[in-house]
Amino acid sequence: MITPDEIRRKAEKLYPKFVKSWLRGESFFPYVVRFNRDLPDDIADTAAACRNLRNGSAEVLGYGYNVDWMRRNSPKYGDNEFPDRITLPTDDDLLRLIGKNDEFDGLVVGVELVRRELPELESWLSRSNNWKQLCRPVTEIRRLIAVADFFRRHPRPDCYAREIPVEADTKFIESNRPLLRRWLDEVLPPEAVRHDETVFNRRFYLKTADPLVRVRVLCDEVRRRAGLPFTDFGLPLTELASWTPPLCRVLIVENQIPLLTLPSLPDTIALGAMGNAAVILRDLPWLAERPLLYWGDLDVPGFQILNRLRRDFPAIRSVLMDVATLDDYRGSYAEGWTPSESQSIELPLLSIPESSAAESCFRDGIRLEQERLPLNHVNATLVSSVGLISPVDSWSRRT
Numbered sequence: 534m535i536t537p538d539e540i541r542r543k544a545e546k547l548y549p550k551f552v553k554s555w556l557r558g559e560s561f562f563p564y565v566v567r568f569n570r571d572l573p574d575d576i577a578d579t580a581a582a583c584r585n586l587r588n589g590s591a592e593v594l595g596y597g598y599n600v601d602w603m604r605r606n607s608p609k610y611g612d613n614e615f616p617d618r619i620t621l622p623t624d625d626d627l628l629r630l631i632g633k634n635d636e637f638d639g640l641v642v643g644v645e646l647v648r649r650e651l652p653e654l655e656s657w658l659s660r661s662n663n664w665k666q667l668c669r670p671v672t673e674i675r676r677l678i679a680v681a682d683f684f685r686r687h688p689r690p691d692c693y694a695r696e697i698p699v700e701a702d703t704k705f706i707e708s709n710r711p712l713l714r715r716w717l718d719e720v721l722p723p724e725a726v727r728h729d730e731t732v733f734n735r736r737f738y739l740k741t742a743d744p745l746v747r748v749r750v751l752c753d754e755v756r757r758r759a760g761l762p763f764t765d766f767g768l769p770l771t772e773l774a775s776w777t778p779p780l781c782r783v784l785i786v787e788n789q790i791p792l793l794t795l796p797s798l799p800d801t802i803a804l805g806a807m808g809n810a811a812v813i814l815r816d817l818p819w820l821a822e823r824p825l826l827y828w829g830d831l832d833v834p835g836f837q838i839l840n841r842l843r844r845d846f847p848a849i850r851s852v853l854m855d856v857a858t859l860d861d862y863r864g865s866y867a868e869g870w871t872p873s874e875s876q877s878i879e880l881p882l883l884s885i886p887e888s889s890a891a892e893s894c895f896r897d898g899i900r901l902e903q904e905r906l907p908l909n910h911v912n913a914t915l916v917s918s919v920g921l922i923s924p925v926d927s928w929s930r931r932t
Contacts, residue, residue, distance in 0.1 A: 534582045535568035536634060537589025540598050544621065551624065551665055555643070562901075564627070566598060566619040576610055585614060596629040597621075636668055643667035643674045650678045650746045651685075653720045666712050674875065676701040677709060681716045688725030688740035729812065729841055740741045741771035742815060747789075747806050751798040755781050765793075774817050778802060781917055783820060785849075787829035787838060791903040796912040798919050811838050815845035824922045825849040828915075831859055831901035832869060836880055836891035843882040852918045854905065865905040869898035 543566060572580045572694045587759065591597045591735065603617035621627045628634045644667060647654050657663055667674060679699040684690065710733045715738055718726060726735050734741040743784065745767040750756045756764055758779040768776070770907040786792040786805035795803050813828075824845050829835035831854055835866060843848055878895050893899060903911075 534579070534586065535566075535619070536571055536582070536585060539568075540566055540589070540619065541630055544627055545600075546634075547621075547627065548631060548633060551627060553622070553638070555657075556609065556658055556664060562590070562624060562627075563599075563620040563622045563925065566621065568619055570616070570682060570751065570921060572610065574617065575868070579610060580613075583613070583615065591626060596626050598626065598630065601725070602779065613653060621905065628775055630823070639669075639671060640667055642671050643669070646671070646674055646678060651681055651716070651720060654716060657715065657719050660752060662716075671858075673764075673809050674706060677713065677716070680706060680713060681720055682708075682716055684737060685720050685723070688716055688721055689698070691740060693740045696732065720761055721908065729844065731809075735813070740780055743771050744807070744810060746770055746773050746804055746817075749772070749790060749792060749803040751784075751795055751801045751803055753797075755779050755802060770816055774819075777819050781791060781823065783823050784826045784915070784919070785814065785842065786827075786903070787811070787835060791828070791911070796915060798915060801919055809838060812841045812845075814842070820861050825924070826852050826918060827854075828852045828903065829854065831867045831890060832899065833878060833891065834892050835879075836883060836894065840880040840882045841886065847882075850888055850918075850922070852888060853911065854895060858906070859890055859893055859899065859901060862901060865901060867902055867905070869894070869900040873893055 547564065550565075551561050572762035573582060575666065586600060587593060590600050599620050599622055600616050601618035601620075602610065602614040602751055604614050606612040621630070624637075625634075628637050642798065644664070645659065676699065680697065680701050683697050683699055687824065687902065690697070693703075697706070714733055714736065721737070721792050725738070727738070730736040732741075733739070746769075747767045748765070750759070750761060750764040754780070782798070782801040783805040784795070784798070784801055784805075786795070786803055792803055792805040805811070807813070825842075825848065827842055827849055828851070829838050831881045835854065839849075839854065841849055878891065882889055883891060894901075
């Protein structure tokens with residue numbers, strides 16, 4: 534026979550289902566609680582179980598579950614009442630039984646606020662357990678709505694988070710970025726979101742601390758034409774965007790040590806040591822007028838960076854990112870990962886040779902880092918590769 538504690542545990546598991554039904558405006562009560570009707574063998578235990586069940590019910594407590602009793606007469610148990618049907622009559626009975634009254638009252642207010650102020654979030658509300666994000670103080674929900682509404686009224690605001698004129702400080706926005714990102718993806722028009730960006734500020738066009746981009750000038754003639762007294766320097770992205778280097782090749786390198794150990798290359802400068810942040814280079818307008826090369830790790834993230842760069846620079850070429858390099862240095866692989874059967878990679882902008890190497894890295898969990906390639910091989914390959922690209926190539930000449 535079921536106990537009051539078991540009914541309570543069932544009710545706790547029922548709560549999310551009830552909330553989803555409530556969000557859809559569906560009828561949910563009375564809810565019939567299934568239970569095992571088998572009785573204990575001992576008549577005294579049976580009597581105690583029935584008494585315990587009655588004492589925990591709405592009949593005694595005034596709220597909670599109802600028990601419909603059925604009188605039965607049997608040689609073993611005598612003429613007595615036994616539970617025939619157990620129900621939770623109303624939402625109030627469910628909520629009081631599991632102690633969720635206050636939480637649900639707050640949720641109702643939060644949902645009403647969201648539906649009134651941000652009706653675009655209706656589909657978000659109905660998905661999965663998103664409603665749990667609204668189980669928080671109403672003051673917080675109002676502040677979240679105010680932030681989202683600001684972005685809605687000022688898409689691509691080009692200000693710092695601290696400058697958003699609502700009662701939500703920078704720390705509040707930072708601590709709620711995962712939720713705000715999901716909301717803004719729903720609320721904002723497509724042109725107000727950088728969908729290939731994962732960093733919150735860049736995704737929604739907020740100002741952020743300008744990242745430093747490291748530059749190495751690999752050719753003395755380029756350094757002379759640029760009027761530079763040095764060959765290795767870092768500049769904030771916005772300042773680098775305003776610089777117009779002489780017409781030359783540009784080699785983008787994923788990691789720092791490979792960037793620092795590049796050989797001299799004619800008519801070439803190198804940018805890098807940014808990893809996944811390499812996508813910020815799209816904010817350098819002069820890159821569109823120069824032939825580009827990319828060299829990254831031979832692993833899935835390295836090819837993902839290349840694919841993202843190619844969205845903004847379709848003519849960018851890769852170097853040392855092919856199956857031949859994988860085959861030549863099998864003994865240098867680092868530990869990768871084993872993808873699950875449900876995983877897949879979508880890298881539509883890679884060339885056929887690049888795609889073959891990326892698929893090998895994905896399928897076999899390969900990770901061949903730049904630093905593991907012999908320096909003499911790297912240098913020889915880079916010299917050969919830049920020799921195939923004229924420093925006066927431009928976007929207008931790409932095929």
